[in-house]
Amino acid sequence: MRETPVLVRPGDADALAAGRHGDPFAVLGPHPVADGAVVRCFQPQAASVELLDGDQAVAMTRVHPDGLFAVRLAAEPARYRLRVTGRDGAVVESEDPYRFPPLLGSLDVHLLVEGTHHRLYQVLGAHPRAFDGVTGVGFAVWAPNAERVSVVGDFNGWDGRRHPMRLRHEAGVWELFIPGLDHGTIYKYEILARGGVMLPLKADPCGVWAERPPKTASLVWGQPPRPWDDGEWMRGRQRRADRHAPVSIYEVHLGSWRRRPDEGNRPLSYLELADELGDYVSEMGFTHVELLPVHEHPFGGSWGYQPVGLFAPTSRYGNPDEFRAFVERLHQRGIGVIIDWVAAHFPSDPHGLHWFDGTHLYEHQDPRLGVHRDWNTLIYNFGRTEVLNYLVANALYWLEEFHVDGLRVDAVASMLYLDYSREPGDWLPNRFGGNENLEAIDFLRQMNQLVYQEHPGAMTVAEESTAWPMVSRPVHLGGLGFGYKWNMGWMHDTLDYFSKDPIHRRYHHNQLTFAQLYAYHENFVLPLSHDEVVHGKGSLLGRMPGDEWQRFANLRAYYGFMWTQPGKKLLFMGGEFGQSSEWNVDASLDWHLTQYPVHQGVQRLVADLNRIYRTEPALHQFDTDQRGFAWIDCNDRDNSVLTWIRRAIDPHDFVVVAGNFTPIAREGYRVGVPEPGFYREILNTDSEWYGGSNVHNNGGVEAEDVAWHGHAWSILLRLPPLAVSVFKRDG
Missing domain, CATH: 2.60.40.10 (Immunoglobulins)
Incomplete structure (x- = not known):
């Protein structure tokens, strides 16, 4: 034959x-x-x-x-x-899939090799398309060291012999157009590694939709994009993220914010959240929501911080179009959307990026560089061109495809230091012998530059817990280029202070004042985040000392202090009504508490703090500028009293704030003020409206021609117990 x-x-x-x-x-x-x-x-x-x-x-x-x-x-x-x-x-x-030409054009290949394909998600992954009048789905995946890669799914009986892919050697990308497939097709990649080793089936690193966990396959998203209806927000969002703008962030885990107990305790969908969360945040006066990571992740107990599908909004709450609708509806209510973005590490789940093509493709080969000891996760190889391109493109993807308004970058400190949480001998120094991760620094700078260059209305926020300099300063000045940085030191000091019995606070007075020594080195966000209400720490309310009245008064005073200090604000869900139990990712917030007056009072206070924060320029215009703050008296440690001024750009527009952090009301407490006039009490955290004892100043006080605290004028106040009072000069 x-x-x-x-x-x-x-x-x-x-x-x-x-x-x-x-x-x-x-x-x-x-x-x-x-x-x-x-x-x-x-x-x-x-x-x-x-x-x-x-x-x-x-x-x-x-x-x-x-x-x-x-x-x-x-x-x-x-x-x-x-x-x-x-x-x-x-x-x-x-x-026949094998009669069609290559998918990737020469320019796409060139940009992928160069590491400058900032829209790589438009060519990698799975995309419905047509060739020669034939409709189907084009698949492309980076796996340069594989011997063979196939697309598998229900459509071919999960038989990797049926649809092996073409290797574009110059880019290390495997591609294949499969006619007849469409939106909703379930698929994975079957990869044969060198030496004939068959790897576990892999989800698509650039997949934009995934099966609902615990299932792990990718799905083809083929719905035509809806036209956006948030133009008014998008045109004006740059001023809403400006240093001079009020930024008050409500941090949310979507799956546990509110659940349906009568429907098997299910979480709300994106569309339900768009209405219910949108209405609530609007009523509470927050300017933004910040979502714990919405990337697809296999383990719900990671809260999203161990993502496998960086390009896929988690299908736990709906599909990608429904997540777009969620963002759009919040924008229509005047609320910005920030997402927690995890570029520091990824989990070792077999269907994910780990050992993707039979080599350490996304992670470092050496565990001294590639393994995160604390979380048992893997660290991206930021020095690899394709990995850096993958991450930068992902940052832009969320801003462009979903109109999110900001990225809060998680665990930045772990990215910056090669010896982060490592013992001596368990890390490798950089080429200069230091502990700085030079490749990660270059990545962060490039990412920030591109975000602000291509999306001027967006913001980036660093969760960075060390004294690394110039985190929120421009790259051209030597900074990392973030817009803002979480002030972790402020959070630790102040939370520790308010957790102490008031009788001992005089000895810890500096915990409230120390932050002013560095408050303007960065553009700070003051965070009371989810990290403070997990792992046995209890709730914020539960950490306040004293009997029930004192605990609620302390919490209200803490919020009054926070909202009147320089810096943008962030509060984790539940804190706004004084949740008493520690946050549980598998349960709804304790909404039943809001039927009780003491919890209603905290909720009203937070709404009013947001209101005056937004409406009083003195409380937000100089949040990141030393010109906006001055102590009146920061030395009255014996009485645990602090007084300060917040100023607006207009030097005659200011507020005076007094904080009494003991349970003793103080009568006739004189406070120096810079100008004469009537000082109206615009907020008092001890008001009966908030559940307090209602010690107040009868609406305000007239300044007297008595020099005090270095000022020519002064006001004589009643300082309510465990409370913060805010005064504004009329006229």
């Missing part, structure tokens, strides 16, 4: 049948030969195959018992289809 070697070489046939062939396009599909053309297909489920060329049907010859078919034609067919008769007698007609 001389014909068989012409139709297919035995080695090729055996390799295809065994799923070991790394170049399927060299064998399958149409190929010219000396006397015409040969067309080959691999259909292991077929009893017979016919090639349909126009009106003609030509039987193909089985040239390998496992299902390789071939036929010789007089000329290479321009277009053809396959008619496959299965062993069960069923007949299916389909296009």
Whole structure:
């Protein structure tokens, strides 16, 4: 039989049948030969195959018992289809994936190799498209060290021999157009590593939709994009994120904010959250929400901080279009959306990025660089061009495709230091012998530059817990380029202070004043985040000392202090009504508490603090500028009293704040003020409206011509117990 070697070489046939062939396009599909053309297909489920060329049907010859078919034609067919008769007698007609040209254009390949393809999610991943009038899905995945990569799913019985991909050697990208597939197709990649090692099936690193956990496959998203209806917000959001703007952030874990106990304790969907969360945040006066990571993640107990699908909004609450609708509806209410963005590490789940093509592709090979000891996760190799490109493109993706208004970058400190949480000998120094992660620094700078360059209305926020300099200063000045940085030192000092019995606070007075020594080195956000209400720490309310009245008064005083200090604000959900239990990711917030007056009082206070923060320029315009703050008296430690001024850009627009952090009301307490006039009491955390004892100043006091605290004028106040009072000069 001389014909068989012409139709297919035995080695090729055996390799295809065994799923070991790394170049399927060299064998399958149409190929010219000396006397015409040969067309080959691999259909292991077929009893017979016919090639349909126009009106003609030509039987193909089985040239390998496992299902390789071939036929010789007089000329290479321009277009053809396959008619496959299965062993069960069923007949299916389909296009041949191996007759179509490459997916990636030369420019895409060039940018991928260069590491500057900032829209790589538009070419990698799975995308419905058409070739030569034929609709289907184009798949592309970076796996440069694999011997063979196939697309598998229900559509081919999860048989990796059916749809092996073409390798674009110059970019290390495997690609394949599969006709007939569409929106909702479930798929993974089957990867044969070097040495013939079969890896666990992998989800798509650039997949934009995934099965709902605990399932782990990717899904094709093929719905046409809806036109956005948030133009008014987008046009004005730059001023809303400005240093001079009020930024008060409500931090939310979507799955546990509110649940439906009558429906199996299910979390709300994106569309339900769009209305319920949107209405609530609007009523409470927050300017932004910050979402704990919404990237797809396998383990709910990680709260999203161990993502596998960086490009996929988690399907726990809906599909990508519904997440777009969520963002859009919040924008329509005047609320910005920030997401926690995890670029520091990823989990070792077998369907994820770990050992992706049988090599340490995304992570470092050396565990002294590539393993995060605290979380048992893997650290991205920021020095690898393709990995850096992947992460930068992902940052832009959320801003462009979902209109999010900011990225709060998680665990920045772990990225900056090579010896972060490591013992001596368990880390490698950089090329200069230091502990700075130079590649991570370059990555953060590049990411921030591109975000602000291409999306001027967006913001980036660093969760950075060390004294690394210039985190929120521009790159061209030597900074990391973030817009803001969490002030972790302020949080630790002040929370520790308010957790102490008031009788001891005089000895810890500096915990409230120390932050002013560095408050303007960065553009700070003052965070009372989820990290303060987990891992046995209890709730904020639970950490306040004293009986019930004192605990609530302390919490209200703490919020009054926070909202009147320089810096943007962030409060984790539940804190706004004084949740008494520690946050539980698997349960709803304790909304039933809001029926009780003391919890209602905290809720009203937070809403009013947000109101005066937004409406009083003195409380926000100089949040990051020393010109906006001055102590009146920061030395009255014996009485645990602090007094200060917040100023607006207009030097005559200011507020005076007095904080009494003991349970003793103080009568006739004189406070120096810079100008004469009537000082109206615009907020008092001890008001009965908030559940307090209602010690107040009868609406305000008139300044007296008595010099005090270095000022020519002064006011004589009643300082309520465990409370903060705010005064504004009329006129």
